Amino acid sequence: MKVVPGLEGIAVTETELSLVDGEKGHLVYRGHWAKELAVSRTFEAVVHLLWYGHLPEEKEERRFRDLLASHREVPESVLEVLKRLPLEMDLMSVLRTAVSTLTTTEDDISPRERAGAVLAMIPTLIAHRYHFLRGSRMPEIRRDLSHTAHYLYLLQGKEASPAHVRALEAYWILTAEHGMNASTFAGRVVASTGSDLFSSLTAAIGALKGPLHGGAPSEVEGMLEAIGSVEEAEPWIRKRLEAGKRLMGFGHRVYKTRDPRAEALREVSEKLSGEDPWFHLAVEVERTALRLLEEYKPGRRLYTNVEFYAAAVLRAVGLPRELYTPTFTLSRTAGWCAHILEQVAHNRIIRPQSVYRGPMPGN
Numbered sequence: 001m002k003v004v005p006g007l008e009g010i011a012v013t014e015t016e017l018s019l020v021d022g023e024k025g026h027l028v029y030r031g032h033w034a035k036e037l038a039v040s041r042t043f044e045a046v047v048h049l050l051w052y053g054h055l056p057e058e059k060e061e062r063r064f065r066d067l068l069a070s071h072r073e074v075p076e077s078v079l080e081v082l083k084r085l086p087l088e089m090d091l092m093s094v095l096r097t098a099v100s101t102l103t104t105t106e107d108d109i110s111p112r113e114r115a116g117a118v119l120a121m122i123p124t125l126i127a128h129r130y131h132f133l134r135g136s137r138m139p140e141i142r143r144d145l146s147h148t149a150h151y152l153y154l155l156q157g158k159e160a161s162p163a164h165v166r167a168l169e170a171y172w173i174l175t176a177e178h179g180m181n182a183s184t185f186a187g188r189v190v191a192s193t194g195s196d197l198f199s200s201l202t203a204a205i206g207a208l209k210g211p212l213h214g215g216a217p218s219e220v221e222g223m224l225e226a227i228g229s230v231e232e233a234e235p236w237i238r239k240r241l242e243a244g245k246r247l248m249g250f251g252h253r254v255y256k257t258r259d260p261r262a263e264a265l266r267e268v269s270e271k272l273s274g275e276d277p278w279f280h281l282a283v284e285v286e287r288t289a290l291r292l293l294e295e296y297k298p299g300r301r302l303y304t305n306v307e308f309y310a311a312a313v314l315r316a317v318g319l320p321r322e323l324y325t326p327t328f329t330l331s332r333t334a335g336w337c338a339h340i341l342e343q344v345a346h347n348r349i350i351r352p353q354s355v356y357r358g359p360m361p362g363n
């Protein structure tokens, strides 16, 4: 039996949700270019596309938006659990724990509505913890704002500018779905055992938390902070590569060309903060990193990935670094739920094998 470390190049299922073409740098959601959706549609419309198979008409979209808005309140019992968690627990662990406690909620709604309820509650969970740690008050939940506008409102206590809402929405659309990545696979494995949505999402959040997966954008910002100036970029990167370390925001298991999401997000962040010296530094670091990756890792085809400019967008809309991965979790929940629904509809338990290399018992 052949062992394929990291399951690289192995397809575990057929899907109608997305095409990730790593050679051409293409990302398609159910027949639509993700980058076009990012500039023309709302996050709700794209979630509808993923869950129901088509982009909604105006009326359908309004109904779906209202459905999500109606589930924004989190049960008091769950909020009480959150308050008792250790203060030093990071936000992703809090979110993972919170979603796992949702297993106790009512079971009398359709699978899509249940998915909508979790998606709607995640902003509230994040904002609740964020304010709790800062000793500030989370604003009253509203139903009149879009998912994106409401998230920024809950965190920032005031309505965000349309430019910020639009930028975050583009980021969320571009990161909502991405084929059989590690967290999606984790979620599908749990769903394939017949377990519930909340357990599947709990597993997915656990996987996304890792720095090689969803934890990268905050590390990108840390890297830019450590570099500090354009002059320092080359010596800093050389030192890191010579020490055999990785550059955050570069390389991808599937994309062997520029990640299309990185390109789209660079445009979004340039529009928002083209004049900001931080953005200028990011552009210079990217240029230097690509040159040096080619020098130190020739032929590995390492390019900028989505996380590099994700950091720039999230920073530009005013989110603090500790919220980067939780914010990514929110959009990816849409993709996870779509995969879980698909897995349940065509289920076969995911059960690969391992090859034993240990000793045999003696006679």
Ligand SMILES: CC(C)(COP(=O)(O)OP(=O)(O)OC[C@H]1O[C@@H](n2cnc3c(N)ncnc32)[C@H](O)[C@@H]1OP(=O)(O)O)[C@@H](O)C(=O)NCCC(=O)NCCS
Pocket (backbone or CB within 6 Å): 006, 211, 212, 213, 214, 216, 245, 246, 247, 248, 249, 250, 251, 252, 253, 254, 297, 300, 302, 305, 306, 307
């Ligand atoms: C995303 C990632 C985990 C993909 O890993 P992978 O497909 O397993 O790639 P590999 O580990 O096989 O890497 C192939 C080679 O490129 C190198 N490499 C990969 N990403 C690198 C990076 N970001 N910086 C420096 N070198 C890198 C590896 O060291 C390896 O070199 P080697 O052939 O000399 O051993 C990896 O590129 C990475 O760690 N990137 C940084 C974290 C990040 O930005 N994650 C967000 C992903 S969207």
